[in-house]
Each structure stands twice: as structure tokens, then as C-alpha cells.
Amino acid sequence: MDKRPELNKSLDKETFLNFYYLKEELASFCRENGLPVSGGKLDLTDRIAHYLDTGEVLRPNSTSKTISKSDTAKITESTPIESNFVCSEKHRAFFKEKIGQSFTFNVAFQKWLKANEGKTYSQAIEAYAQILEDKKKKKTVIDKQFEYNSYIRDFFADNEGRPLDEAIKCWKYKKGLPGHNRYEKSDLIALSRV
Known part of the structure; x- marks a missing residue:
């Protein structure tokens, strides 16, 4: 599968986890399917993966507390x-x-x-x-939910002097592929595409 599939209930868990989706897309899926939309991108991803795998709605842990x-x-x-x-x-x-x-x-x-x-x-x-x-x-470790930031940083480390719009074009190409979203030199192929 070369093209990123649309995020919907027909996806299986493995396919879903193999592609990159924006937090807004994840939240929209949650709203449409009655899943909680609270939490960060990783929370939403885990919730959707569980839902696609089991059909069960995971509720977020309650963090309400009384002030003592x-x-x-x-x-x-x-x-x-x-x-x-x-x-x-x-x-x-x-x-x-x-x-x-x-x-x-x-x-x-x-x-x-x-x-x-x-x-x-x-x-x-x-x-x-x-x-x-x-x-x-040393180089700062960027958490998984900030894949875009990691990608852009690594792009510029490997391609000094190139403009941001080229980095973004390569990022868009990469996130449309199955697998990881880390920068690789081979992503520069996106710059030769029209």
C-alpha cells in the first residue's frame, strides 16, 4: 500500500499504526466514533488502535482530585x-x-x-x-508525538542551507509512506517530483 489510507473504522490496527496522522485527524475520528478526545496525540493514537483492534472504547484515566x-x-x-x-x-x-x-x-x-x-x-x-x-x-531527544519536529531537524542537519519548503515537501512525502517517519537521505526524491 503506497498511499496513506483514509482514517476510518475499516482500517486494521497495524495499517493505522503504520501511517502518520495529524492530531486533528485523530481527534475527528474519535468524535465521529464516540471515543474520548482528551489527551495528547499518543493518547489518541493508543485509544484508536485499541478501538480498531477490539471495538472497545477506552476511557481516559480519571485525574480529578480534591485539593488538600x-x-x-x-x-x-x-x-x-x-x-x-x-x-x-x-x-x-x-x-x-x-x-x-x-x-x-x-x-x-x-x-x-x-x-x-x-x-x-x-x-x-x-x-x-x-x-x-x-x-x-548532546542532541535533544524529541518525543514521538513531535515526529515532524524531529524530521525537520534531521533534514537540516543533513542538508545545510536548503529552504524550509523543501524540508516540508520531503516530510509530506515521507508521512504518506508506510513505516517510520524519520528522515532518510532517500526522501530527497520528493524534490524531483512535480
């Missing part, structure tokens, strides 16, 4: 990182005060916070500094 006094308590460097960490304005204010106004909740730091429940905020500050240091030394 400990949720609103002041954060200190010795405060343990809470379970189910959520980036909030009180957390942002704490880190900006301790780290500086340049602080941002980058993806690597968010993952660290979520994976290190019980460690202290002092350790989180140290981890943030280490993450920034590591970032300077």
Missing part, C-alpha cells in the same frame, strides 16, 4: 515531590525564585519530576541544572 491543605502548602527545598506531579503556577513560581526567571518546564525536567516522587525539591533543582548541562553536550 498539603496541595496549597508552601513549597520549600526540603518538601518532597508529590505523587502524580502536575506543573502548576505555584511550582513555576518556586522554581523561578530558586533557579531564576529563565526557568521553564522543559520536557526532560517534567519527566524527571514525575519519575522522582518523594525526592526533595532541592534534588529537583540539582536535576534541572544537570538536564541543562546535558542538553548543551
